[in-house]
Amino acid sequence: MRITFLVPSAYSMRGDVRAVLNLAAELAGSHEVExxxxxxxxxxxxxxxxxxxxxxxxxxxxxxxxxxxPRGQMRTEVALWRMLRxxxxxxxxxxxxxxxxxxxxxxxxxxxRIAREWNRPVVPGPIRRFYPRLDAVVASSASxxxxxxxxxDDELSVHAIPDALPAGPWPRSRMDNRxxxxxxxxxxxxxxxxxxxxFAIVADKRPDWRLRLYGSGPEDKRLRTLAADLGxxxxxxxxxxxxxxxxEFAKASIVAVPSRxxxxxxxxxxxxxxxxxxxxxxxxxxxxxxxxxxxxSVLVAEGEGxxxxxxxxxxxLVDDERRRVALATGALESxxxxxxxxxxxxxxxxxxxxxxxx
Amino acid sequence: xxVVVTGAEVTLADVLSLRIAIDEPLAEGTRLVLRHRGTGVExxxxxxxxxxxxxxxxxxxxxxxxxxTTGRWDAYxxxxxxRTRIQSVDPGxxxxxxxxxxxxxxxxxxxxxxxxxxFLAIKIEEAEPVADVRAVWFREGRFEVTGLLAYTxxxxxxxxxxxxxxxxxxxxxxxxxxxxxxxxxxxHAALSLCDVLDxxxxxxxxxxxxxEVDGVDGQLPLGARLDDIEGKRRRVHYPRAxxxxxxxxxxxxxxxxxxxxxxx
Numbered sequence: 058m059r060i061t062f063l064v065p066s067a068y069s070m071r072g073d074v075r076a077v078l079n080l081a082a083e084l085a086g087s088h089e090v091e092x093x094x095x096x097x098x099x100x101x102x103x104x105x106x107x108x109x110x111x112x113x114x115x116x117x118x119x120x121x122x123x124x125x126x127p128r129g130q131m132r133t134e135v136a137l138w139r140m141l142r143x144x145x146x147x148x149x150x151x152x153x154x155x156x157x158x159x160x161x162x163x164x165x166x167x168x169x170r171i172a173r174e175w176n177r178p179v180v181p182g183p184i185r186r187f188y189p190r191l192d193a194v195v196a197s198s199a200s201x202x203x204x205x206x207x208x209x210d211d212e213l214s215v216h217a218i219p220d221a222l223p224a225g226p227w228p229r230s231r232m233d234n235r236x237x238x239x240x241x242x243x244x245x246x247x248x249x250x251x252x253x254x255x256f257a258i259v260a261d262k263r264p265d266w267r268l269r270l271y272g273s274g275p276e277d278k279r280l281r282t283l284a285a286d287l288g289x290x291x292x293x294x295x296x297x298x299x300x301x302x303x304x305e306f307a308k309a310s311i312v313a314v315p316s317r318x319x320x321x322x323x324x325x326x327x328x329x330x331x332x333x334x335x336x337x338x339x340x341x342x343x344x345x346x347x348x349x350x351x352x353x354s355v356l357v358a359e360g361e362g363x364x365x366x367x368x369x370x371x372x373x374l375v376d377d378e379r380r381r382v383a384l385a386t387g388a389l390e391s392x393x394x395x396x397x398x399x400x401x402x403x404x405x406x407x408x409x410x411x412x413x414x415x
Numbered sequence: 416x417x418v419v420v421t422g423a424e425v426t427l428a429d430v431l432s433l434r435i436a437i438d439e440p441l442a443e444g445t446r447l448v449l450r451h452r453g454t455g456v457e458x459x460x461x462x463x464x465x466x467x468x469x470x471x472x473x474x475x476x477x478x479x480x481x482x483x484t485t486g487r488w489d490a491y492x493x494x495x496x497x498r499t500r501i502q503s504v505d506p507g508x509x510x511x512x513x514x515x516x517x518x519x520x521x522x523x524x525x526x527x528x529x530x531x532x533x534f535l536a537i538k539i540e541e542a543e544p545v546a547d548v549r550a551v552w553f554r555e556g557r558f559e560v561t562g563l564l565a566y567t568x569x570x571x572x573x574x575x576x577x578x579x580x581x582x583x584x585x586x587x588x589x590x591x592x593x594x595x596x597x598x599x600x601x602x603h604a605a606l607s608l609c610d611v612l613d614x615x616x617x618x619x620x621x622x623x624x625x626x627e628v629d630g631v632d633g634q635l636p637l638g639a640r641l642d643d644i645e646g647k648r649r650r651v652h653y654p655r656a657x658x659x660x661x662x663x664x665x666x667x668x669x670x671x672x673x674x675x676x677x678x679x
Contacts, residue, residue: 226419228529229504233511264550281652290653291550294644301531307506308643 058408059089061146063156067094067112068102072323073175075104076197076220077152082107083221083401091146095137095156115140138163148408150195154178157194161187169411171195177204184208192411195404198322198346216407219347220323221400222392227330228307232378232385235266237371238309238333240302241316241324243274250276251338251364252315253283253293258368260292263375268313271305273298307331310381311374314344315367322347329353330392334384336370338363352387418492420503420535421471423527425478427516431527431537433474435501441494447476448491448498449537451484458483459493478525483539485523490535503535513641517547518600520568528643542566546602546626546635548673551665553656557605558665558675560624564600565641567631572599577629580604582611582622582675589615597628608658611677619661619678637673647671 062077081090090110097114106112115136137156141149141163148169151157157172164170172194178184185208188194194215196202202217209215237256241247249270256268270280270293277295284293299305302324306312312328314337319325325344328335335354337344348354355374357367374381393399422434446459458481462474490501507528516524524542529535542565549562560580569576578595591614595604604626612618625634639647647667655664664676 226502226504226533228506228533229421231506231509233509235510285652285654288654290651291552294650295652296644296650299531301533304506304529304531304533307504307529308508 058148058412059146060084060091060148060150060408061144062090062092062150062152063140063160064092064094064152065156066096066098067092067106067114068096068098073152074102075323076175077150077173078102078104078106078110079221079223079397080401080404081110082223083397084404085109086401087405093140095133144168147412154180154184157191158183158187161190169193169408171408171411173197174201174205177201178208181208189214192414193407195407200346218400218403218407219395220326221397222326222330222395224397225330227327227392228304230307230309230331230333230385232310232332232382234308234310235263235375236309237266237268237311237313238271238306238328239268239313239315240271240299240305243270243272243276243280245276246316246318247272247276248315248317248338249280250283251367252313253280253287253289254364255315255368255371256293257287257289258365259371259375260289262372264292266292266375268293269296269305269309270294271296271299271302303327303331306333309333311336311371313337313371316340316343318342319344319347326392326395329388329395332385332389332392334374334381334388336367336374338367349387349391353384353391354388355384418499418501420501420505423503423505423507423529423535424509424512425516425525425527425537427519429478429523429525431474431476431478431525433476433527433535435472435474437470437472441472441492445492445494447474448493449481449483449488450491452487452489452536454486456484458488462492478537483523483525483537485539485541488537488539489530490537501535502533503529504533505529507535508643510642514563514565517542517563517565517641518569518571519566520544521566524566540640544631544633544635545640546637547641548637548639551653551673553608553654553663554605556609556658557607558611558656558663559603559605560637560665560673561601561603562637562639563641564597564602564626564628564631564635567600567628567635569600569628569631574599576631578602578604579627580606580624581627581634582606582624584615584618584622585620586615586617589618591622595626597626602626602628608656608663611663611675612658612661620676622675622677624673624675639667639671639673645671 094114097117150171151160152173160170170191175197196217205215306328312333312335325347339356350356355370357370417438419436445462449458492499521542524540526538544567545565547563547565552559576597578597580595582591593606624637653665
């Protein structure tokens with residue numbers, strides 16, 4: 058099969074870009090795969106692209122690149138329209154609602170057209186109008202699938218396939234360090250303040266445990282001040298951003314995910330791949346969708362007394378090594394279900410099924 | 416040749432012990448090659464038991480006879496003309512084993528680790544007796560520090576050792592000394608911050624703490640090196656205390672040694 062992935066920019070540092078590139082690389086083992094980036098924003102993509110995947114872009118918007126005509130939305134629209142009308146692929150996967158609408162309108166009908174969705178649709182009007190022309194909508198989670206079924210009122214065309222993890226080998230935790238680890242952008246929705254407050258309770262009862270926070274972002278200064286105010290200077294380390302978050306997770310015995318929202322869950326999956334149990338909040342759009350509570354993780358209810366409950370959940374794992382190790386085994390099992398070959402197999406099955414229908 | 420290290424550790428006897436997963440038997444004459452990252456100097460060791468069946472295998476290489484110099488050494492497997500960099504899934508990091516390794520008196524400290532790209536490497540540093548800081552507080556007008564003595568050769572038992580914490584200023588005449596508690600290899604010391612300010616009229620500047628322990632030669636600098644965190648100056652931020660309006664703050668130097676900044 059010839060498979061084309063269409064993304065706004067394959068060059069940026071985003072979880073959805075990484076997920077598409079991982080999937081494209083795995084499918085490229087047995088298919089002809091290309092990734093079309095509407096915009097080229099930098100010299101090289103931030104995430105590595107498999108040499109088996111062909112890359113091309115429609116608009117070169119790198120800073121400093123001269124243009125004969127002024128750059129603008131109209132030129133982008135025309136370039137996209139041209140690309141879609143002249144596309145010679147068997148399957149087209151679009152990775153943003155705006156692109157999926159254009160795919161529904163302009164891509165040849167003989168091509169299997171699939172929309173890949175991670176979030177709820179922000180503007181439902183054009184989606185209700187044009188998405189029925191698509192062959193399938195693939196959400197990244199079961200709850201996402203339910204939302205899309207409600208929106209489109211079409212159960213048959215909406216599927217749920219999680220994102221693929223890149224091929225290993227993944228670092229493996231020995232589970233012998235008294236370290237709790239957390240990683241991601243230091244932004245409000247990640248709610249690291251909840252974790253630091255909870256860790257104050259943990260450090261009071263088990264002073265030999267440490268919290269390592271990886272990442273950078275606008276909340277950095279506020280979180281450092283909070284840690285200092287709580288007297289956690291010996292217990293909380295602000296480790297900065299790292300290109301090897303998995304390697305750092307593997308040094309820990311518990312990974313904490315205090316997020317209010319975790320639409321992609323790549324960080325969660327990386328932690329599971331390293332064989333580290335997760336302690337997370339049971340938020341409506343949080344990491345619960347990617348976890349099997351009790352088997353690979355512990356979930357804590359949000360609301361009144363949530364900080365104390367979160368601390369109690371961490372302390373329970375700190376004090377129970379057998380349970381930690383059992384959850385770590387479960388974490389590896391959960392991660393294996395997201396292995397790139399397994400996920401690519403599900404996509405392949407869906408694509409073959411849709412092609413046989415057309 | 417698919418080779419992945421699933422366990423890597425330098426033992427107390429400075430033997431590199433590897434557990435490796437192999438998908439085909441190691442060929443006759445396979446060698447472990449260590450390549451110094453800075454200079455490109457290489458050391459080779461022939462691996463025994465060729466022909467092991469695919470699956471798990473164990474390799475032990477004594478590092479001391481290889482005359483490895485300080486720095487980072489990347490690990491490769493060489494069979495005939497084919498050289499493969501060894502992948503590793505072991506973070507090569509255990510706090511407790513680092514503490515145990517540091518109990519012995521050493522001149523060189525070896526540590527196996529996994530690089531950010533997922534390969535096996537060895538880090539080698541010169542090792543001198545040091546007081547490894549684990550926690551620092553300002554409490555009731557005093558600077559308190561606790562930690563673990565490393566590379567001193569003392570036993571990790573309950574025996575008490577006479578010890579003193581000394582704080583030296585840029586001005587060599589200015590030194591504040593207090594008695595410290597050392598039990599086995601664990602130490603604790605508390606120093607009045609008023610004594611520091613009263614020691615010399617111009618007390619502002621950087622004060623350098625050190626520990627003197629009976630039975631251990633020389634003064635032990637206070638540092639924090641028995642973990643994987645490099646650059647603690649950036650990553651560890653201690654609180655600032657105000658004594659008579661003078662700010663005092665502990666901090667780390669670029670090579671992870673503790674200092675007390677007065678008037679900073």
